Amino acid sequence: MNEFFSMGGYGGFVWSAYAIFFVALAIDAFAPLVRKKRVLRELRGRSRRERAKTGDMP
Amino acid sequence: MNPLVLWFHKLGSPPYFYRFAGRLVPWFWAAALILGAIGLYGGLVLAPKDYQQGDAYRIIFIHVPSAWMSLFIYAFMAVNGFIALVWRIKLSETLAMAAAPVGAAFTFVCLATGAIWGKPMWGTWWTWDARLTSELVLLFLYLGVIGLYHAIEDRRQAARAAAFLALIGIVNLPIVHFSVKWWNTLHQGSTVKLFGPSLIDSRMLWPLLVMAIATKFVFAASLLSRARVDLLELESGKEWARAEADAAEGRA
Numbered sequence: 001m002n003e004f005f006s007m008g009g010y011g012g013f014v015w016s017a018y019a020i021f022f023v024a025l026a027i028d029a030f031a032p033l034v035r036k037k038r039v040l041r042e043l044r045g046r047s048r049r050e051r052a053k054t055g056d057m058p
Numbered sequence: 059m060n061p062l063v064l065w066f067h068k069l070g071s072p073p074y075f076y077r078f079a080g081r082l083v084p085w086f087w088a089a090a091l092i093l094g095a096i097g098l099y100g101g102l103v104l105a106p107k108d109y110q111q112g113d114a115y116r117i118i119f120i121h122v123p124s125a126w127m128s129l130f131i132y133a134f135m136a137v138n139g140f141i142a143l144v145w146r147i148k149l150s151e152t153l154a155m156a157a158a159p160v161g162a163a164f165t166f167v168c169l170a171t172g173a174i175w176g177k178p179m180w181g182t183w184w185t186w187d188a189r190l191t192s193e194l195v196l197l198f199l200y201l202g203v204i205g206l207y208h209a210i211e212d213r214r215q216a217a218r219a220a221a222f223l224a225l226i227g228i229v230n231l232p233i234v235h236f237s238v239k240w241w242n243t244l245h246q247g248s249t250v251k252l253f254g255p256s257l258i259d260s261r262m263l264w265p266l267l268v269m270a271i272a273t274k275f276v277f278a279a280s281l282l283s284r285a286r287v288d289l290l291e292l293e294s295g296k297e298w299a300r301a302e303a304d305a306a307e308g309r310a
Contacts, residue, residue, distance in 0.1 A: 004103070007113035013178050014116050017171040021120040024170075025276055028163045029087075032283040039291050043303035046294070 070149050072289045073298035079282040086279035093272035100265030108262075117175040122250070123269040124168040128196055129231055131161030131277060135203070136228045139221030149285075151217035152292065154224065155207050156284035160277055162200035169193060180244060188237040189245035196234055199227035213292055 007014045059067075068074050101119035108115040138154035141147055172190070173183040184190065203220045210216035233240075238247045249257045256263055293299045 007116065008107065010112060010114040010178055013114055013174050017117045017174040018120060020170045020174075021124070021167050024163050024167045028160055028280050029276075029283075031159070032280070032287050036283070036287045036290070039287055039294070040303045040306045043290070043294055043299060044307055047300050047303070 070147060072148065072293050072296075075149055076286050076289055076298075076302065079286050083279050083282050083286075086275050086282070090272050090275035090279060093268055093275065097265045097268035097272050100268060101262075105262045105265055106259070111179060114175060114178050117171050119265055119269050121168060121171040121175060122266060123273040124164045124171065125193070126270055127273045127277060128161060128165040128168050128193065129234060130274075131157050131164060132196065132200070132224075132228070132231060135161060136224050139224040142221045143218060143225070148214070148292070149289075151214060151221065152285050152288045153281065154221050155203075155217050156281050156288055157277075158200055158203045158207070158220075158224075159284070160280045162197060162204065164273070164277075165193065165197040165200055169197060185244055187244045188241040189234070189243050192230060192234040192237050195230055196227075199224070199230060203227070 005011055005015075069078065097119065102116055105116070107113055135154045135157040138150040138157065141150040142154055169190075172193075176185075177183050203224050206223055207216045207220040210219055237243060238245055250263065250266065251257075258266075290299050290302065
């Protein structure tokens with residue numbers, strides 16, 4: 001197992017490269033989820049304000 | 059009309075695409091994770107050491123698929139940009155702009171992992187070699203497209219301007235691909251060939267190809283979830299977008 005992590009002495013290089021790969025793709029995957037939450041909240045806020053203006057409460 | 063053409067027309071409608079893409083995204087992520095796990099097990103555990111590079115070569119299992127994706131996504135973005143400019147299809151604008159950040163991420167990963175491989179193998183993180191420089195230009199093209207898209211107020215005008223920039227930048231794709239042939243580069247030539255036998259052991263080749271398919275699924279999943287949010291924002295005045303927001307509140 002230790003041999004696997006040391007990667008023949010190149011462990012630092014190999015694992016930092018893999019870390020960059022996974023971190024970059026994780027950020028890429030979560031960014032749209034965070035944005036979707038914000039957009040949906042804004043949409044709900046807008047329709048609530050419009051309903052309040054017309055006096056048409058749900 | 060032909061049912062396939064009919065379906066294609068339907069897919070262009072934002073509410074239909076939103077729901078259709080929403081059903082696909084979890085499956086694409088699942089495929090990406092499963093294939094990624096298989097590919098990495100093959101690359102990190104099963105594949106033998108390289109006789110010259112030892113274990114450092116194992117970086118290629120993420121470096122090469124990322125490099126392929128950086129070119130593939132650019133071509134995808136440019137084709138959608140072209141469709142958006144010629145036929146003014148809203149969905150194509152959205153897809154082109156949603157692809158840009160994913161492509162930029164893969165280009166960044168390609169450059170960073172290449173630098174990390176270069177340090178122990180070449181003795182330098184970076185050199186102004188034709189392949190490396192043209193890939194860096196590719197990253198700047200992606201950043202230019204993203205920047206231009208966000209610099210213009212009107213979303214649809216912004217998408218068309220950025221699509222135009224993406225189309226001009228397409229001249230860089232053959233330069234990246236053929237750079238190792240046209241110039242005498244420090245970066246090695248292609249070892250995996252579409253036509254003719256590859257110059258790589260099959261125990262190293264199959265994990266590389268599995269990773270290439272896994273990254274395609276990562277792109278597909280990320281692209282569709284980005285396009286969904288963009289459509290929701292673009293169509294925020296429409297009834298279907300309101301209905302989606304209300305339904306999401308009900309689920310929360």
